[in-house]
Amino acid sequence: MSGHGGETGRPVARLIVILILFGLGVAAYLFGRDYVRKHPQDVPWTPLRLDDPIGRFTLRKLVALRDDPAQCRALLRQAGSADTAAAPRLGEPNCGYRDGVTLLPAKSEARFAPPNVVTSCPVAAAMLVFERQILQPAAARHLSSRVVEVRHAGSYSCRRLYGQSEGEFSEHATANALDIIGFGLADGTDVSVLRDWAAGAKGAFLRDVHDGGCDLFATALSPDYNAAHADHLHFDQAERGRSGFSVCR
Structure with a gap:
């Protein structure tokens, strides 16, 4: 039994x-x-939206926009950006761009100085997320004001790394980078990377801005990297970002 x-x-x-x-x-x-x-930002197969929170796969999706300029510009429009397509700049070996975007402030967003700077579309897309989710919250947290002006040293420059006569070309050679030298705030406060990197609340603000950029840009370099970056924050969308790997120094 x-x-x-x-x-x-x-x-x-x-x-x-x-x-x-x-x-x-x-x-x-x-x-x-x-x-x-x-949490669509934390999985690789969901479409990128520029108003989603920054997640594990945001950087990879931003860099992948290099392959689809039309989709990149569509995402900017959907997010309410005022950025506009720029005329292609071609003709120089290893230099130029086809997907250039002129960075223009939408209502209530910070202006760029000098104005009408052109970057690659992936840089423009990252800058939009950067301002909304990194830059303005950091300004409110450390300086109790809003950023109204982003001061830069340019994007496009047909040159090799560090201006050398030999070696790899810089991401600047395709407008795939932007160098930021400082910020102007609504209350009149001026923040300079060169002067304020290690200075109290302004320094804390700049460090938060740099560190946040590491989640959106394939390269985020600061004065801590080397003397050549003593006066600016360098952000670019190098190819390595497709794998989610960023250089954050």
Whole structure:
């Protein structure tokens, strides 16, 4: 009798195990689906939206826009950007751009000085997220004001790294970089990378701005990197960003 009971019990036990595993699978699927819906920025297959919070795959998606300038410009429009397509700049070996975007402030956003700077579209897309989610919150947190002006040293420059006569070309050679030298705030406060990098609240603001840029740009360099960057923050969208790898110094 006991032998037959054991044989009968085994199929029932197997069925219970199958039902438990099925239930766990359904729960995991529902949890995963809900997580993706609430955190699209943290998974690789969801479309990029510039108004989503910054997540694990935001940088990779921004750099991937190099392959689809039309989609990049569409994302800027959807996010309410005033940036406009720039005329292509071609003709010089290893230099120039086809997907240039003129950075223009939308209502309530900071202006660029000098105005009408042109960057690659992936840089423009990252700058929009950067201002809204990194720059303005950092200004409010450390300086109790808003940034109204982003001062820069340019984007496009047909040159090799560090201006050398040989070696790799800089990301500036394709307008795929922007050098920021300081900020003007609504209350009249002036922040200079050269002067204020290690100075109290202004220094804390600049360091937060740089560190936040590391999540949006393939390269984010500061005065801590070397003497050549003593007066600016360098942001670019180098190819390495496709893998999610950034140089943050």
